[in-house]
Amino acid sequence: MGALQSSPGQHEYGDLAEKTGFSFRQIGVLHTRFKQLSHNEETLQRDHFNEIPDLACNPIRAQIVGAFFDRRNFRENGEGTVQEIGFEEFLVVMSHFRPPSLHMTQEQRESVRREKLRFLFNMHDTDNDGTITLEEYRHLVEELLSLSETLEKNTAKSIADAAMLEVASISMGHMEPDEFYEGITFEHFLKLLNGFEIESRMNIRFLRMDTTTLCK
Amino acid sequence: MAVLGPNRRSSNPRFTGLICGFLLVFVVFIFAASASRDAVAGNNETLRNDSHHQTNSTAHKKAFPVLSFNYDHVRKPFEISLWILLALLMKLGFHIIPTVSNVVPESCLLIFVGLLVGGFIKAIGEEAPILDSKLFFLYLLPPIILDAGYFLPIRAFTENMGTILVFAVVGTLWNAFFIGGTMYGVCQIRGAELASVDLLSCLLFGSIISAVDPVAVLAVFEEIHINELLHILVFGESLLNDAVTVVLYHLFEEFSHAGTVTVVDALLGVVCFFVVSLGGILVGAIYGLLGAFTSRFTSHTRVIEPLFVFLYSYMAYLSAEVFHLSGIMSLIACGVMMRPYVEANISHKSYTTVKYFLKMWSSVSETLIFIFLGVSTVAGPHAWNWTFVISTVILCLVSRVLGVLGLTYIINKFRIVKLTPKDQFIVAYGGLRGAIAFSLGFLLTNSKMKYMFLTAIITVIFFTVYVQGMTIRPLVELLAVKRKKENKGSINEEIHTQFLDHLLTGIECICGHYGHHHWKDKLNRFNKTYVKKWLIAGERSTEPQLISFYNKMEMKQAMMLVESGNAAKLPTIVSSVSMQNIQPRGPARRRAIPSISKSREEEIRKILRGNLQKTRQRLRSYSRHDLFIDPFEDNVSEVRFRRQRVEMERRMSHYLTVPANRQETTPVRKVCFEPEHQVYTYDDSESPRGPTVQPNPIPPDAVSLLSESPQRPNQSGAQRAKVPDEQEEQDQLKLSRCLSDPGPNKEEEGDGSFRS
Numbered sequence: 001m002g003a004l005q006s007s008p009g010q011h012e013y014g015d016l017a018e019k020t021g022f023s024f025r026q027i028g029v030l031h032t033r034f035k036q037l038s039h040n041e042e043t044l045q046r047d048h049f050n051e052i053p054d055l056a057c058n059p060i061r062a063q064i065v066g067a068f069f070d071r072r073n074f075r076e077n078g079e080g081t082v083q084e085i086g087f088e089e090f091l092v093v094m095s096h097f098r099p100p101s102l103h104m105t106q107e108q109r110e111s112v113r114r115e116k117l118r119f120l121f122n123m124h125d126t127d128n129d130g131t132i133t134l135e136e137y138r139h140l141v142e143e144l145l146s147l148s149e150t151l152e153k154n155t156a157k158s159i160a161d162a163a164m165l166e167v168a169s170i171s172m173g174h175m176e177p178d179e180f181y182e183g184i185t186f187e188h189f190l191k192l193l194n195g196f197e198i199e200s201r202m203n204i205r206f207l208r209m210d211t212t213t214l215c216k
Numbered sequence: 217m218a219v220l221g222p223n224r225r226s227s228n229p230r231f232t233g234l235i236c237g238f239l240l241v242f243v244v245f246i247f248a249a250s251a252s253r254d255a256v257a258g259n260n261e262t263l264r265n266d267s268h269h270q271t272n273s274t275a276h277k278k279a280f281p282v283l284s285f286n287y288d289h290v291r292k293p294f295e296i297s298l299w300i301l302l303a304l305l306m307k308l309g310f311h312i313i314p315t316v317s318n319v320v321p322e323s324c325l326l327i328f329v330g331l332l333v334g335g336f337i338k339a340i341g342e343e344a345p346i347l348d349s350k351l352f353f354l355y356l357l358p359p360i361i362l363d364a365g366y367f368l369p370i371r372a373f374t375e376n377m378g379t380i381l382v383f384a385v386v387g388t389l390w391n392a393f394f395i396g397g398t399m400y401g402v403c404q405i406r407g408a409e410l411a412s413v414d415l416l417s418c419l420l421f422g423s424i425i426s427a428v429d430p431v432a433v434l435a436v437f438e439e440i441h442i443n444e445l446l447h448i449l450v451f452g453e454s455l456l457n458d459a460v461t462v463v464l465y466h467l468f469e470e471f472s473h474a475g476t477v478t479v480v481d482a483l484l485g486v487v488c489f490f491v492v493s494l495g496g497i498l499v500g501a502i503y504g505l506l507g508a509f510t511s512r513f514t515s516h517t518r519v520i521e522p523l524f525v526f527l528y529s530y531m532a533y534l535s536a537e538v539f540h541l542s543g544i545m546s547l548i549a550c551g552v553m554m555r556p557y558v559e560a561n562i563s564h565k566s567y568t569t570v571k572y573f574l575k576m577w578s579s580v581s582e583t584l585i586f587i588f589l590g591v592s593t594v595a596g597p598h599a600w601n602w603t604f605v606i607s608t609v610i611l612c613l614v615s616r617v618l619g620v621l622g623l624t625y626i627i628n629k630f631r632i633v634k635l636t637p638k639d640q641f642i643v644a645y646g647g648l649r650g651a652i653a654f655s656l657g658f659l660l661t662n663s664k665m666k667y668m669f670l671t672a673i674i675t676v677i678f679f680t681v682y683v684q685g686m687t688i689r690p691l692v693e694l695l696a697v698k699r700k701k702e703n704k705g706s707i708n709e710e711i712h713t714q715f716l717d718h719l720l721t722g723i724e725c726i727c728g729h730y731g732h733h734h735w736k737d738k739l740n741r742f743n744k745t746y747v748k749k750w751l752i753a754g755e756r757s758t759e760p761q762l763i764s765f766y767n768k769m770e771m772k773q774a775m776m777l778v779e780s781g782n783a784a785k786l787p788t789i790v791s792s793v794s795m796q797n798i799q800p801r802g803p804a805r806r807r808a809i810p811s812i813s814k815s816r817e818e819e820i821r822k823i824l825r826g827n828l829q830k831t832r833q834r835l836r837s838y839s840r841h842d843l844f845i846d847p848f849e850d851n852v853s854e855v856r857f858r859r860q861r862v863e864m865e866r867r868m869s870h871y872l873t874v875p876a877n878r879q880e881t882t883p884v885r886k887v888c889f890e891p892e893h894q895v896y897t898y899d900d901s902e903s904p905r906g907p908t909v910q911p912n913p914i915p916p917d918a919v920s921l922l923s924e925s926p927q928r929p930n931q932s933g934a935q936r937a938k939v940p941d942e943q944e945e946q947d948q949l950k951l952s953r954c955l956s957d958p959g960p961n962k963e964e965e966g967d968g969s970f971r972s
Binding site: 030033036037049054055057058059060064068097099123140141144145155158159162163166192193195196198200201202203204205 | 632633701706707708709711712714715716718719720721722723724725726727728729731732733734741760762763766770
């Protein structure tokens with residue numbers, strides 16, 4: 001993508017830039033990548049993602065790919081999944097990984113934080129019911145451990161259980177023996193990862209992407 | 217007699233008076249002894265000669281000396297020990313007086329004590345020992361650096377590596393040239409009597425004084441607990457600028473003899489920098505890998521494991537120093553390289569030993585360094601020159617501030633998390649100079665200039681340590697800089713850290729961008745497939761990081777429970793949430809027992825046994841090479857453990873995810889061990905009333921500790937015909953479960969006990 005001034009869709013870029021916060025240059029680079037992934041079609045499908053070789057060795061690739069097709073991440077308050085996405089949705093999902101700008105008020109920082117944590121939450125909450133149940137958490141831990149050859153399912157279960165117990169203890173404090181902890185709601189999730197500083201960790205450097213070094 | 221400072225007025229005058237008394241006695245003794253050394257030696261000589269003559273000429277006129285005095289024999293180690301003892305007693309003394317140690321950092325107090333001691337020594341006419349460069353660089357500095365390097369927070373360090381390198385290399389270069397150049401300009405001022413100082417000497421001086429000192433930074437920053445980012449920035453810079461300092465120092469020292477510098481020399485200097493730093497790192501990495509490889513085979517000789525860590529690291533330092541490479545970087549690289557593999561291989565006790573020895577040595581070294589600094593100040597020949605000294609101090613400050621500001625402006629363009637002005641201020645203010653500068657100055661060839669330099673260096677050190685060191689704490693509070701957050705070791709955070717790593721790597725792949733995470737991921741995979749297989753013994757080599765973290769955490773919790781007893785406050789949440797609150801209600805599901813690897817089991821067993829077991833153990837034959845449990849210790853704490861056991865059971869369900877039985881009490885299967893390696897398992901549903909015991913002579917490896925069984929009232933009734941005191945004894949042999957286990961649901965009444 002050479003000089004952006006001559007590109008036909010620049011007025012579109014203006015909308016996109018406003019919506020997602022990327023700069024024109026970054027949008028241009030991402031558009032090139034989009035076209036490369038989708039083989040110059042208009043939309044991306046899941047199979048296109050599965051063609052990326054480096055992604056194949058990622059233990060949570062299914063969830064990452066799923067996040068792109070999850071309507072909850074499109075910032076339109078939608079729900080459910082779609083089968084294919086256009087460039088705009090691609091960009092919106094990517095915008096979750098933008099670093100916060102230097103001069104931000106406390107509220108802006110807080111909203112950025114919530115947004116990123118919401119993205120993570122959506123990735124964990126696969127059945128879309130608003131809570132992360134024990135099963136979903138177990139699934140998460142198993143995925144994380146799925147790369148190791150000696151997959152010890154039971155250790156994965158115990159780790160997930162211990163983690164869940166921790167969440168419950170932090171969020172609920174005191175529970176009667178008969179009460180049942182349904183699952184991690186978004187508020188509990190926020191409370192859990194309070195010290196996690198996600199606004200500074202969940203970022204990709206979009207700045208320094210160069211079209212010539214795009215990997216396949 | 218010199219009174220030890222006005223700040224000793226405390227609420228405990230008798231005690232401090234006692235300490236003062238001790239110290240004075242020691243100090244007097246050292247120097248009286250060394251003063252009388254010659255006299256005594258002389259006496260001994262003549263005595264011996266006399267007796268010799270006498271025995272030759274006549275027979276036994278001299279009585280056999282029942283008590284003789286021969287100080288010469290042990291002089292050197294004796295004095296060294298006395299110095300170290302003095303240092304440690306001072307350290308003790310400071311912490312007994314809390315008001316002072318809150319305001320004044322320890323380093324200041326220690327230098328002050330050194331001043332007093334030095335003054336005292338001079339007063340009695342003796343020659344005070346100076347901080348000898350060889351002593352400093354070979355013996356005092358390595359423990360501190362190794363301690364810092366071994367426990368370096370790797371994640372924070374690598375994430376900020378770029379920033380740290382820029383500060384260390386470019387910042388130090390800027391400091392050196394700015395100070396050197398400006399000092400030369402100052403020296404040209406007529407009337408300052410400094411005309412003899414030429415440009416190269418000024419540059420040499422600049423290079424000595426420009427480097428931020430790790431010892432001083434550690435000493436001050438340890439006490440103020442600022443957030444990890446700032447700590448690692450300043451500290452990392454102080455470590456990595458050693459390469460620059462070494463190169464510049466040698467460069468300018470060579471040239472100040474030669475007199476002129478050519479372009480070729482400058483280029484060679486640049487090449488030398490890369491050789492020094494990369495070579496140092498390479499040497500350190502090689503020794504680190506060797507150490508890791510050696511630790512793979514130490515499973516049968518656990519006692520000497522810590523020594524390998526120390527010796528390989530020290531060898532790395534010395535080997536680097538042989539070639540004039542950067543010893544500090546070598547030491548850091550060795551520690552960093554060695555640590556993950558060694559920790560996976562060595563036993564828990566060895567890990568504790570390594571940790572505590574490193575902390576101990578570095579603490580002693582630091583104390584000694586500061587005291588010696590004080591003594592050397594009083595001792596050394598000084599050449600005070602107002603212009604030189606004042607301008608040095610001012611220039612150090614100015615160049616540091618300018619350097620940090622300028623570099624941060626550039627760095628912030630590349631950082632995701634920008635450095636705020638507050639951060640920049642702390643980084644600039646934390647640029648303390650210390651003993652390394654002094655020792656380097658001391659190594660210069662003797663001349664009047666050297667003494668002037670030394671005076672200026674000491675003044676700068678004093679200024680930074682006292683003024684900056686004392687004021688940094690109130691400033692940190694004033695500016696409300698973020699402090700270090702408590703590390704609770706949450707399993708959730710670990711899970712999400714890993715999740716985030718993979719997520720970001722995945723997104724980078726999708727973006728088509730070979731970024732930071734991509735390379736980190738590749739390195740991790742390389743590490744897992746090749747390196748770990750070679751360097752980690754046994755099954756641990758394939759253990760994923762999450763599992764080892766989890767195991768470590770559980771072990772820590774188990775240890776805490778065991779050691780804390782009744783009254784301790786456990787730092788994790790106190791809540792009544794237990795596993796049953798989480799388990800989904802539903803049809804009973806048979807849970808399989810989580811199996812952990814056998815060697816982990818063994819290790820965990822050993823630890824818990826060591827703490828809980830009443831020893832009816834026959835002592836094995838005494839051997840200096842074995843560790844065995846001291847029977848006396850265990851007997852004394854036996855009664856306490858009886859009480860503790862009840863408490864622990866109550867707490868088990870809160871912390872170790874033991875499922876609460878829907879009925880009254882928690883059925884916990886405990887495993888106890890006879891030292892003859894028989895394993896007993898029994899139910900302990902009604903804890904005070906006595907357990908049922910099923911002796912089960914299965915070799916320990918075959919049984920998982922972690923089985924859980926429901927209450928079985930029928931069986932327990934039948935087997936209660938045990939002799940009560942035997943039960944009591946076996947009570948003490950109980951070992952609590954240390955790994956979480958969801959356990960079976962209570963509805964499986966009639967099922968057999970689980971053993972896997």
